[in-house]
Every structure is written in C-alpha cells, then in structure tokens.
Amino acid sequence: MNISNLTKLIKIAVGTTVIALSSAASMAELTIGFAQTGSESGWRTAFTNATKAEAEARGYNFKFSDGQGKQENQIKAIRSFIAQGVDGIVLAPLVTTGWDKVLKEAQRAKIPVVLVDRGLDSDPSLYVTSVGSDFTQEGAMIAAWLAVETEGTCDIVELQGAVGADAAIKRQTGFANVIENFSGMKIIASQTGSWSATGGKEVMESFLKSIGGENICAVWAHNDNMAIGAAQAIKEAGLKPSEDILIGSVDAIAEIFKTMADGETNVTLELSPYQGAAAFDALEAHLAGKDVPKRITVPGGLFYPETAAEEWAKRK
Amino acid sequence: MKERKKFLDINPKIWGPIFSLVVIIVIMGIIDPGFIQIEFKDGRLYGSLIDILVRATPTAIIALGMAVVIGTKGIDLSVGSVVAICGAVAAVLIVETQLPFFMVVIVSVLVGGGIGFLNGIMVSFIGIQPIIATLILMVSGRGIAQLVTGGRAVSFDSTAMDIIGSGALLAIPVRLWIMTALVLCTVLLLRKTALGLFLESVGANAKASRLLGIEARMLKVIAYIFSGMCAAVAGMILIADVSTAEINRLGLWLELDAILAVVLAGASLNGGRIYLGLTIIGALIIQTLTTIIFSSGVPVEYNLIVKACIILAVLLIQSETTKNYVSQLRTKSLENRHAE
Amino acid sequence: MGVLEPVVDVQPLLEIKNISKGFAGVQALNKVSFSIAPGEIHALLGENGAGKSTFIKVLTGVYTRDSGKILFDGQDFHATSSGHAQTQGVSTVYQEVNLIPTMTVTENLTLLQQPKRFGLISPKRAKQRALEMLERVGLNIDPSKQLDSYSIAVQQLVAIARAIGTKAKLLILDEPTASLDAKEVLRLFELMRQLKSQGISIIFVTHFLDQVYEITDRITVLRNGSFIGTYATKKLPQAELIHAMVGKSLDELTSGSNRETSDSADDVLRIQNFGKQRFLKPVDLSIAKGEIVGLAGMLGSGRSELCEIIFGAQAVDQGSMEIAQNAVHIKSPKQAIDHGLGYCPEDRKIDGIIAELSVRENMILALQAKRGWLKPIPMTEQKAMVESMIERLSIKTPNLNKPIGELSGGNQQKVILARWLLTQPTLLLLDEPTRGIDIGAHHDIIAIMKELCEQGMSLLVASSELEELVIFAHRVVVMKDRKKVMELTGSDISQKSIVNAIAQ
Ligand SMILES: Nc1ncnc2c1ncn2[C@@H]1O[C@H](COP(=O)(O)OP(=O)(O)OP(=O)(O)O)[C@@H](O)[C@H]1O
Numbered sequence A: 001m002n003i004s005n006l007t008k009l010i011k012i013a014v015g016t017t018v019i020a021l022s023s024a025a026s027m028a029e030l031t032i033g034f035a036q037t038g039s040e041s042g043w044r045t046a047f048t049n050a051t052k053a054e055a056e057a058r059g060y061n062f063k064f065s066d067g068q069g070k071q072e073n074q075i076k077a078i079r080s081f082i083a084q085g086v087d088g089i090v091l092a093p094l095v096t097t098g099w100d101k102v103l104k105e106a107q108r109a110k111i112p113v114v115l116v117d118r119g120l121d122s123d124p125s126l127y128v129t130s131v132g133s134d135f136t137q138e139g140a141m142i143a144a145w146l147a148v149e150t151e152g153t154c155d156i157v158e159l160q161g162a163v164g165a166d167a168a169i170k171r172q173t174g175f176a177n178v179i180e181n182f183s184g185m186k187i188i189a190s191q192t193g194s195w196s197a198t199g200g201k202e203v204m205e206s207f208l209k210s211i212g213g214e215n216i217c218a219v220w221a222h223n224d225n226m227a228i229g230a231a232q233a234i235k236e237a238g239l240k241p242s243e244d245i246l247i248g249s250v251d252a253i254a255e256i257f258k259t260m261a262d263g264e265t266n267v268t269l270e271l272s273p274y275q276g277a278a279a280f281d282a283l284e285a286h287l288a289g290k291d292v293p294k295r296i297t298v299p300g301g302l303f304y305p306e307t308a309a310e311e312w313a314k315r316k
Numbered sequence B: 001m002k003e004r005k006k007f008l009d010i011n012p013k014i015w016g017p018i019f020s021l022v023v024i025i026v027i028m029g030i031i032d033p034g035f036i037q038i039e040f041k042d043g044r045l046y047g048s049l050i051d052i053l054v055r056a057t058p059t060a061i062i063a064l065g066m067a068v069v070i071g072t073k074g075i076d077l078s079v080g081s082v083v084a085i086c087g088a089v090a091a092v093l094i095v096e097t098q099l100p101f102f103m104v105v106i107v108s109v110l111v112g113g114g115i116g117f118l119n120g121i122m123v124s125f126i127g128i129q130p131i132i133a134t135l136i137l138m139v140s141g142r143g144i145a146q147l148v149t150g151g152r153a154v155s156f157d158s159t160a161m162d163i164i165g166s167g168a169l170l171a172i173p174v175r176l177w178i179m180t181a182l183v184l185c186t187v188l189l190l191r192k193t194a195l196g197l198f199l200e201s202v203g204a205n206a207k208a209s210r211l212l213g214i215e216a217r218m219l220k221v222i223a224y225i226f227s228g229m230c231a232a233v234a235g236m237i238l239i240a241d242v243s244t245a246e247i248n249r250l251g252l253w254l255e256l257d258a259i260l261a262v263v264l265a266g267a268s269l270n271g272g273r274i275y276l277g278l279t280i281i282g283a284l285i286i287q288t289l290t291t292i293i294f295s296s297g298v299p300v301e302y303n304l305i306v307k308a309c310i311i312l313a314v315l316l317i318q319s320e321t322t323k324n325y326v327s328q329l330r331t332k333s334l335e336n337r338h339a340e
Numbered sequence C: 001m002g003v004l005e006p007v008v009d010v011q012p013l014l015e016i017k018n019i020s021k022g023f024a025g026v027q028a029l030n031k032v033s034f035s036i037a038p039g040e041i042h043a044l045l046g047e048n049g050a051g052k053s054t055f056i057k058v059l060t061g062v063y064t065r066d067s068g069k070i071l072f073d074g075q076d077f078h079a080t081s082s083g084h085a086q087t088q089g090v091s092t093v094y095q096e097v098n099l100i101p102t103m104t105v106t107e108n109l110t111l112l113q114q115p116k117r118f119g120l121i122s123p124k125r126a127k128q129r130a131l132e133m134l135e136r137v138g139l140n141i142d143p144s145k146q147l148d149s150y151s152i153a154v155q156q157l158v159a160i161a162r163a164i165g166t167k168a169k170l171l172i173l174d175e176p177t178a179s180l181d182a183k184e185v186l187r188l189f190e191l192m193r194q195l196k197s198q199g200i201s202i203i204f205v206t207h208f209l210d211q212v213y214e215i216t217d218r219i220t221v222l223r224n225g226s227f228i229g230t231y232a233t234k235k236l237p238q239a240e241l242i243h244a245m246v247g248k249s250l251d252e253l254t255s256g257s258n259r260e261t262s263d264s265a266d267d268v269l270r271i272q273n274f275g276k277q278r279f280l281k282p283v284d285l286s287i288a289k290g291e292i293v294g295l296a297g298m299l300g301s302g303r304s305e306l307c308e309i310i311f312g313a314q315a316v317d318q319g320s321m322e323i324a325q326n327a328v329h330i331k332s333p334k335q336a337i338d339h340g341l342g343y344c345p346e347d348r349k350i351d352g353i354i355a356e357l358s359v360r361e362n363m364i365l366a367l368q369a370k371r372g373w374l375k376p377i378p379m380t381e382q383k384a385m386v387e388s389m390i391e392r393l394s395i396k397t398p399n400l401n402k403p404i405g406e407l408s409g410g411n412q413q414k415v416i417l418a419r420w421l422l423t424q425p426t427l428l429l430l431d432e433p434t435r436g437i438d439i440g441a442h443h444d445i446i447a448i449m450k451e452l453c454e455q456g457m458s459l460l461v462a463s464s465e466l467e468e469l470v471i472f473a474h475r476v477v478v479m480k481d482r483k484k485v486m487e488l489t490g491s492d493i494s495q496k497s498i499v500n501a502i503a504q
C-alpha cells in the first residue's frame, strides 16, 4: 500500500473530504489580524510560526497579537483589529464562551472572522467558518497507518483515555470504524490508562501478563503519554517495543519524539500547525463572495521515527 | 503457648484484612493460574503478584501517612496534590540543576513536609476542620505544581530515578525495599518510642490527652508533616516509574485510595488507632482489585463499579455489625436446636 | 443468706428469667432472675463491675442477650434498641449521659417527639414542652442553650427529665445521683415518689447505701454477674447488705483522723490572689506536704474551677503561685505535671478516659507523657506497674489490653486514679474521686489517700460527700459562688460546720 491508498482509507473512515479551497487568484494585498491564545506550548509556537510564514508567503499585511493566555487580551486585540479596519480576522479562541459581543462588533464593521483550532459555543452566523482537526479523524488515521503497516492483520490492545472523555470516545470510534474494514484486525483488550504514562504502563503490564506479549501485535494509545508508559512496560517484559509490538499514539508531545528516536514507538499524530493556510483560504473565498462550509477539517500530520531525532531537537 | 494466646487476644481484628486479601488472591489463582505465577526474568522477579506489590507502593506509602493522620482524628485530602507538587519539584531539580540526587530527594521531602506543616498549623493551631484545611491544598495544589514546571510535563534522564522506577536488588524491585524500609522506620518510630501511643491518645480524646500533659497540638502538626513527607516519597516513586512528571495527572485521586486503605485496615475515621502493617495490606487489596480488573477484560465502564462492589463486600466481612449478626444467628440456631 | 423475699401475689411488671450475657473474657451476667412489682422502687446493687449497667443495657436492647427470657406486663419482651424499649414503656437514664452535647437542651428533650404544627416542627411549642419537662425535675435553665454549656449535673437532670417525659411504665436510673448535690437528690427523690404513686416502677442503681434505705422498697444484689438475692429493704440491715454485695464483712469506716497541722515551711503549693475573670474569684490557699485539703461546696460553687486553674487547664489572669517555695507560672497541664502535680478531673468520660485505648495504655499515659516520647517505658515494666495497680486498687478487668471504655464506670475511675499514682506526684488534685465507686472500693480509696499522705503526698480533694470529707481532710475549704468563703481546720471540721458555711 502507499500513501494514496492511505488517504483513501481515511476518506472512507471519516466520511468527509478535506476541503481544498484553492486560492483562485491571489488577492490584492490584504490586511489580516490574528488573535492567538498565547505561547503556552511548543505546538502553539509552531502554530504561530507556521501561520506567520504562510501570511508572509501570501504577501499579507499581517497583524499578530499574543493573548498571553487571557481572553480579555484577545478581545482587546480584536477590537484594535476592528479599529484598524483590517480585511479579516483569524481567532484562535482560548475558551468557548464570552465572544458574542466582540464578534457582533466585528460583524457590524463587516469584518469576517474565521476560527482556528477550537470552535465556539456561539451563534454560527457570527463567524465565517471554524477550521480544526477532529478526534474521530485522529483515531482513523492511526488505524489506517496500522492497517498499512500490518497489511490488515493485527491483534491490537487499546489504551483508552479517561473513561467518558470526549476525546477518548471519538478516538476510539474513529479507530474502530477503520479496522472494521479489515477482517484480520481486531481489538483484543481495551482498558483505560487515564491519559497518563503511569496508567499506560500499569495497564500494559497486566495485558502482557494476561494475554502474553507474543499474542499482541500492536498498542493503540489514545495519547502519547500512555504510549510512553506502554513502551516501558514492554521493555521491562523483555520485549522490544516498536518491533515485537508496534505502538501508535496521538498528540505529538515533545517527549514522544525522544521515545521514538530511541526506537520505542512507531508513530504519532500531530494536530496540524498548518491551519493558518486553510483559514486564509476560507477568508479569501468569503471575500470573493463564495460560499464557505461552516466547518473545515485539517488533517493532522503523522510523524515517524525517521524524523523523530530532528523533531526532538527542535522541540525539547 | 501462653504468649501466643495473648497475642491472639490483643488483635483479633488483624485477621479480617489479611483474610480478605488471601481470599481474593486464591480465587484469582483458581480462575487463572497464570495470575499467581512468579518467574525469574532479567535478574528480577516477574509476575502479576509482583506487579501488584510494585504498583501498590505509592498508595501504600501515602496510606502510611494517612493512617497516622487519621489516627489523630484528622484527615489529609491534600496528599494527591502534594504528590504532584513534590514530583514536579524533583523533576525540575533533576532537569534544571546539577544537584546530587540525594539533595533532590531531601529537597522534595522537605517540600512535602513543609506543606504538611502548613496543613497541621491550620488544623491544630488555627482550628480549621481537617477536611477543609487540607481541601484547600487539594484544590490548589495541582495549580502550584503547574507553576513549578511552567505548565508542562517534565521528563528527565536520571540513572538514580531509573533504579527507583524499575531497578531490582536481590531480585526484588527497589521500590519494595524503599517501602519496606519506610514501614519499618515508621513502626520503630511509633512503636519503639511512645510517639504512636501519644498520637493515638490525641486522636481518641484530645481534651483528656492535654490534661495528661501530652502536647496534643504539636503532635497533630507532626502527623501532618509525616503525611506530607510520605506523599513526597510516593511522588518521587511515581515520576521515576516513567521518568516523567505528568503533573496534570500525577497523584490524581490517590487521597481517596489512601483513605480507603486505612479504612480497610480496620481503623476508624474517628481516630484513636493506627494500624501500620494492616494499612499496607489495605493498599494491597485495592491494588489487587485494580490489577485484576485490568487483566480480566472488564469493559472500562464497569471498572469502578466492580471495584466498589468488591470493596463493599470486604468491608461487610470486616464490619462489627455483620459479625454480631452472624454470631446471633448462630446462637439462635443453637437455641432452636436445644428447644427441639 | 439475707432475708428471703415473700412471694408477691400481684402479677409482676417485669420478670427476668435466667438472663446471661458474656463479653470476650468476662461473663458479665450469669443466669440472673428476679422481678419487679408494679409501682415499686427497686434498688439494683453490686460492686463495680458486678453487671448492673450490663443488665440494664441487655434489658433495653443496647446489648443482645446470650440467653434468657424477659416478660414485661406478662408479654415476651425483646427490645432492639433503647428507643424501641422506650416506645414499649421502658425509659432509661444510662450511667454515661447519652444526650447529644452539641444540640440544645430543647432539641435533646424533644428529639423523639417533635411537637408539630401543620406537619412542621414548631420551635415555640418545643421550647414550651422542654420548659415543662425541666420544671418537673426542678431545673431552671435556658433550654435554647447548647447542652454542653451546662455542667454534668445539669446534663444528668436533663437526661432524667427526658426519660420521665415519655409515658413510661418502668423507669430505669443508672447512678443518677452520682453527680447531684444533696438538694438535687432530694428533689429527685420527691419526683421518684410522685412517679411511684402514679403506679410507675423504678429500677434505681446507686452506690449510696443511705439513699437505698431512704427511697427503695426492695433490693436486688448482683455479684460478679450472678444473682445473689432480692430483699425487702426494711428487713435488711446495712451490714448484711454489704456482706451480700462484697461477699465478706467490712469493718465500719473508721472516722476521725489525725489532724495535726503541719509546718508552713513545708508548703508544696501556695497560691495568692489566684483567679480568672468570670471564672473564679481570687483565692488564697496553701497546702502542706502530706496534707489532705478538702474542697466543699455546692455544684458550680467553684470547686472544679479551682482545680482547673491550679493545674493550668485554664489560664489565670491574676495572682501568683508557688510550688515548693518557688514562684512558677503554669500555662499548661504539661507544665503542672512537670512541677509534680496530677489531676483526676470530674467528668471521667470526657476529660479522663481515652476510651479506645487499653487499660494498660490509659494507666501509663501520664507517666509516659512525663518521661517524654523518646523514653518509652519497657513493656515488661509497664505490665508490672499496671498489674500491681490493678491489684492494689482491685480493678476488675479480664486483662490489661481491654479497651477502658468497656470497663464498668467505677473501674474506669480507679484506672484514672492509678494513672496519677504512677506519676508519684507531690500534689494530687482529685475532683470527685469516689464518684461511682462501690462501697468496698470507696473504703479502699480513702485508705489509699491516707496512706499516700503518710508517704508525704499532698492531696486536694473536691467532693460533694461531706461525710467522706470529714473523715479524711486535715483542712476543708468551702467554696460558694465561685469564691472561697471559709477554711475549717482541726476539730472545727464537721458536716454541720461545712453546711453552715455553705448556707451563710
Ligand atoms: N461493651 C463491653 N465490652 C466488654 N466488656 C464489657 C462491656 N461492658 C461491660 N463489660 C464488662 O462487664 C462487666 C460488668 O460491667 P458493668 O458495666 O455492667 O458493671 P456495673 O455493675 O455497672 O459497675 P459500676 O458500678 O462500676 O458501673 C465488667 O467486667 C466490664 O468490664
């Protein structure tokens, strides 16, 4: 199988197509404001940098505001964007509520707003569209990768997130939807590692004993922390993680790259830091008078051991 | 012979928890013989029972401190947060400084003890109810841990920590040695001096103890300091496990498991008795259930339900009321037989 | 043995047949049988640990009996709890006041039967009801205050008020007079006679034999859990009664004592102008080595308060204190103990015993606290000390490791006395040391007190039993309204002179 098969698989699984709003004609110089939440994590910084680079590539007059983790800073930034009369605003909302007033102000000033990363609990008419990834798709992508890697035959143990968490339920569903298509793939055990490395390690230890390491083909962990824990449990049981037992997880936290570089897990998935491009596409399409769907999904990117050392160096 | 009879006289209670633990393990061994198998692998013992011992260490150590606090008629809800704070402190010290490892240990334990000291002052000198005083830190502690690490999980590379996390000495995991040493020290401290007696006396009747010349308030502070220190040690073991301080989840809900372990040991939340060894048994019972659930394939939604039911059963077996009821039934049936 | 009771021809209200009850290591009741006639006051007597309280608890369902039968009004009687017994017509005042200290007097009195108005609790009526109930026992207090803001004597009377408030056919009083003063006892007796005339039967447990002769019709004696006999009070001389209780004859308590006044240079304690605002008016007092000073006065007169401030349980705000001619400032009981003081408080259950701990632990605690936590008393030494104390004070306990809370009331009191004797204090403060102690032990304790002072220990003894004060005190300090009103020495000490001092 190759990458195009993989994309197809994901399409089957998720049932949506990644919207490609081709930038028709490059717009005349636009002034765009971006209200970012802050720089709380490595991923957030990468996201900011990627967005800045994209704006530069498009020749925008780009105004960036760092909210420093405070909603009132973000609201202030939007007000100042409005006062400056920008052509469009990109907002990465820190929280899901409390935006109605300032969004109405933007609407009155006829400035379109596009959300990135997270959605809002507000009236959808207050913004053009919401760009982001979704948990179901994340699960599906890891499943698809595993299907390719094992050619559709694998006994999988699943390390779930906290019982009842939205992300856990959706990642589980997305994964299950894909492996349903392969008669040789099944989940033989599933327990919660409650999002933590310790939890992942403890559950994996008991799987290794009750099922036997030789009977497990892969570990599917709902986040990287649990994958790190599982890898340790496998090592302590005298097996080689990533070879004897494959390990796939989501989140792309910095530490997973170190683990991966040490050859102990096989894949992780990062929420795309390249949501900026999709957001800009949506803004341009809207300004050009085209219809834009209310939700645009940007698939995350898979990372493999090959680039892990490099990523770890960048992120630690 | 006479001595032995006396021994049984002292503690008829101790058999309850031990009996429960043995029954659970025996039942599991019958269902799945693999469960009670122990192998020798890579210079250390390997098997589900060893896992249980290893996994139970943090809870057991915290429960040790909790047993002392509960013995003084207090409660320490903050231990889960103290685990997070001290874990964070240790991780940051390892990553950011060149401090030798034993200094890292000392600093973390001092931080834990310091937090315990604050709890103790609030409870015994300011007079805040223990449940409220320690709730303050339970709620805010994780935030403090986040401040310590700057909001991130901190992973580290430390040989000493690796040894604590997964090393073995004489085929026995290092953390079991740590726990054993701690339990022995505590037993010596409480039972070979009069400290344990004083703590229990304060817990059972603080007013009468004061009239006896026991410094009740200071003793309570000491109990909380001890609990904080235990939580710090548990925090270090937990981060050593995976070489990462995951502050958001580190030690989450551990306070409840620790309280449960103390109760399973047969102590009353009204204070007055400290059972150190049995508290460890209590922690082992809890961990055995967790491990059984993990390896039995129970759907995750039922995890806690199953655990709660079994624990309820264990507590019922140990309850005085049940015992009285059973003995009553027995005498009644005897009487009936006599009547016939 | 004794005078056998003629067969009563009326049907008894209560018939006890072969009741047994054992605890781990003790047979507290062994085939006890007797009966109670309607409208009689029946004394239940026996030494400490004879099984009186246990019998009452078995009757009212607090403990389940091992075997035996109880007929109440001719019906099989099987109470499951004291509340249940109460609805069946058996009301009880237990030896340990078991009201709820953090509730108001009104709430305690009306807990079982809340006066309702339109289905809702009516606080006004509840208070009214409470006042009426208190009136019956002659208690004039504010019922809306929390119960524990009153002394144990008052609490005891509240408990009695509650018990007779419900419509009972049988009222059980377990040592109700132990913490009452003479006036209150008279008032209670009046009440008991009144209830008797209404046809209510009363079981009355006490260690005061005078009271037995004053009020009861018949007497049942228990010894070591066994039934000894039921006697008509009038036909049983006191000496025979004592013989029945203890199983051997007792010499009459010797009265009078050597009352040579001691040298003031030997004062172990001297307080001057010693007091605390709104607690105790300033007191001057000195106690010599080997002297027993009695503290007399009515309840609330300041007896216990004086003991508390001397011992540092309450901080003083004026005056000075000297111990063995050295000025000291005692701020806590710990410091008092370090200066050689000891204190048996009045309220044994709250301030004295540590119920969960064993007899051994309770007994050695004060000495251990004095030595500090780093110097534990070796177990063999502990055992030897405790065993010798058990023997010396003839404490009834199956073994050293029994939780003290499970001992009978009088034996608990002895353990606490033993606790302080072990610390070998120079001055021991005893607040009501003989309360709840049986006649034999009473005798023993007074003998021990005398022996102690011969060995050079000084004692300050607060007691409401003037009779005993007169016997052992070298000097009597009379308190009234939280003030010292008189000091009697030598031949001036007599019950009459004390009463006069109080009445002035
Ligand atoms: N809950 C209990 N558990 C074990 N033993 C008990 C318990 N209650 C009483 N006993 C034992 O039963 C015996 C009888 O005690 P009880 O309290 O009935 O004596 P009593 O006659 O009321 O004495 P006192 O005059 O001192 O109050 C004692 O030896 C006591 O230790």
Ligand SMILES: [Mg+2]
Binding pocket: C052, C053, C054, C095, C174, C408, C409, C410
């Ligand atoms: Mg009694």
